[in-house]
Amino acid sequence: MSAKIEAQRVSKRFGSIVALDALSLEVAAGEVFGIIGPNGAGKTTFLRILTGYWLASDGDVRVDGLSVTHQRFAVQARLGYACEQPKLYSDHRVDAFLRLMGALRGLSGARLRGAIEVAVDRMGLEPVMRRRIGVLSKGFRQRVALAQAILHEPPLLVVDEPTVGLDPAQQIELRRIIAGFRGQHTVILCTHQLHEAEVVCDRVALLDRGQLAALATADEIRAGGSLEALFLAKVGTHSGLAS
Amino acid sequence: MIRRLAALSRKELRQLFASPIAYVVLTVYVALTGIYFFQHLVSYNQLLFVYQSEGMTGGGFDQGTVPSRINVLNEVFVPSAEDFGLFLLVVLPLVTMRVFAEERANGTDELLLTSGLRPYEVALAKHGVTYAFVLLLLLGSAIYPAVVVLRAGLGMEHLVALVIGQLFYGCAIASLGLACSAFTSSQIVAAVLGYAIPFVLLDFAWLSNTVSEGVAAVLREVALLSHYGSFARGVIELRNVVYFAGVVALGWLASVASLELNRAR
Numbered sequence: 001m002s003a004k005i006e007a008q009r010v011s012k013r014f015g016s017i018v019a020l021d022a023l024s025l026e027v028a029a030g031e032v033f034g035i036i037g038p039n040g041a042g043k044t045t046f047l048r049i050l051t052g053y054w055l056a057s058d059g060d061v062r063v064d065g066l067s068v069t070h071q072r073f074a075v076q077a078r079l080g081y082a083c084e085q086p087k088l089y090s091d092h093r094v095d096a097f098l099r100l101m102g103a104l105r106g107l108s109g110a111r112l113r114g115a116i117e118v119a120v121d122r123m124g125l126e127p128v129m130r131r132r133i134g135v136l137s138k139g140f141r142q143r144v145a146l147a148q149a150i151l152h153e154p155p156l157l158v159v160d161e162p163t164v165g166l167d168p169a170q171q172i173e174l175r176r177i178i179a180g181f182r183g184q185h186t187v188i189l190c191t192h193q194l195h196e197a198e199v200v201c202d203r204v205a206l207l208d209r210g211q212l213a214a215l216a217t218a219d220e221i222r223a224g225g226s227l228e229a230l231f232l233a234k235v236g237t238h239s240g241l242a243s
Numbered sequence: 244m245i246r247r248l249a250a251l252s253r254k255e256l257r258q259l260f261a262s263p264i265a266y267v268v269l270t271v272y273v274a275l276t277g278i279y280f281f282q283h284l285v286s287y288n289q290l291l292f293v294y295q296s297e298g299m300t301g302g303g304f305d306q307g308t309v310p311s312r313i314n315v316l317n318e319v320f321v322p323s324a325e326d327f328g329l330f331l332l333v334v335l336p337l338v339t340m341r342v343f344a345e346e347r348a349n350g351t352d353e354l355l356l357t358s359g360l361r362p363y364e365v366a367l368a369k370h371g372v373t374y375a376f377v378l379l380l381l382l383g384s385a386i387y388p389a390v391v392v393l394r395a396g397l398g399m400e401h402l403v404a405l406v407i408g409q410l411f412y413g414c415a416i417a418s419l420g421l422a423c424s425a426f427t428s429s430q431i432v433a434a435v436l437g438y439a440i441p442f443v444l445l446d447f448a449w450l451s452n453t454v455s456e457g458v459a460a461v462l463r464e465v466a467l468l469s470h471y472g473s474f475a476r477g478v479i480e481l482r483n484v485v486y487f488a489g490v491v492a493l494g495w496l497a498s499v500a501s502l503e504l505n506r507a508r
Contacts, residue, residue, distance in 0.1 A: 014508070052357060053353050053506065054507075054508070055507045073361065076358065077359050081357045081358075083354065083357075085350075087353055088351070088354070089254070089258070091257070091258065099250075100250055100253070103246060103247065104250055104359070104360055105358060106359075108246055
């Protein structure tokens with residue numbers, strides 16, 4: 001079960017700052033879709049609009065035909081979101097946190113227990129289930145964030161910067177986990193790690209200053225050399241902060 | 244919806260009692276109300292002693308008679324209720340400042356508001372748990388007036404009205420504090436506003452000589468204290484209940500509006 005996404009001329013302005021500028025893109029059901037770009041390119045802004053956390057200034061995003069602007073709760077029921085620097089309740093134990101998030105997703109009783117069991121198994125959380133989230137390593141916190149995102153088996157998974165601050169072994173493991181979602185969920189992966197996008201994603205969108213600078217499939221990236229070459233060709237080495 | 248609210252309320256309760264603030268506030272409030280109640284009780288006893296003593300006969304009172312206005316209701320219940328109200332005003336912003344602001348500062352509001360929860364559900368759970376805490380505070384301190392009601396034969400309606408009045412008054416102050424917390428990610432700002440707004444709304448008597456009679460009447464209707472006093476006398480008036488319910492609803496609506504405004508920022 002996976003979802004199709006259509007972003008139609010999505011803009012977001014904060015006063016005079018344009019964070020997203022008429023961005024349009026389509027993501028096919030079941031695809032692992034990467035969004036890369038320099039700081040300030042509008043990656044997280046797009047994810048926040050897609051998840052209904054922020055309202056677009058103009059345009060709309062549709063998930064399986066449902067409008068994020070007008071049907072945000074129906075859209076949110078179809079997505080799981082693991083946000084940047086996982087924002088979790090650090091005073092909760094992992095098991096209590098997953099029970100909470102499952103209940104907020106409308107799960108209860110045997111369904112909730114079953115969903116937690118599956119998520120814990122997929123994320124390898126068994127050893128830390130009774131530990132407080134606040135004392136977990138970044139890698140495990142990220143896994144907890146992903147576990148809560150897949151509890152209700154959403155067609156769409158939105159993952160923002162999942163490997164920031166992780167050691168190489170943890171990065172490899174998380175990439176394996178995210179790649180494993182292929183076919184079961186549509187995945188939107190926002191990342192700074194070009195290698196990660198290259199390895200994990202079926203297609204990659206390069207954002208720069210709120211606009212779509214390039215869109216390429218894995219094959220096209222390989223044919224052009226690497227994602228780094230594409231990035232340098234389209235964005236250069238500017239930080240993007242000026243935007 | 245009920246299941247989601249119950250889950251969210253459990254989370255709020257857990258977070259409330261995970262911090263020492265809840266225990267400190269409970270202890271300080273129950274201790275302060277006890278000390279001041281006892282003080283009023285002692286003053287009342289001293290007053291009775293003075294009136295009943297022989298020394299007062301020369302001052303115009305008959306020996307052993309006490310004016311009817313000197314009674315446990317006027318000398319203990321009413322001033323204690325005023326003190327209790329003031330203490331609620333002092334301690335409640337310390338509880339409410341964290342509720343929304345901490346969530347926003349930690350970014351966990353993003354987790355809640357993208358999980359399919361409606362903003363009004365988030366606000367309902369947070370307000371509901373805070374009001375339950377207000378009730379806990381009041382039950383902890385109700386022991387003092389309860390003893391007087393039982394010993395002085397005042398009538399249980401006085402105790403019930405006092406607790407109901409305090410609950411309305413406390414929930415109104417908490418609701419304003421929660422609304423302040425919803426508009427900021429700084430707990431300090433939330434606390435300062437949570438003190439300032441109820442203190443401004445407390446009483447406008449000081450303004451009554453400088454404004455027209457019509458404006459003074461309106462300000463009297465807006466003031467928190469003018470709706471609180473009658474409860475301590477055992478009277479539950481509908482207009483006072485409506486007033487406090489209105490303030491509570493206003494605070495809740497402001498909290499919901501803040502969550503929606505954050506989305507549209």
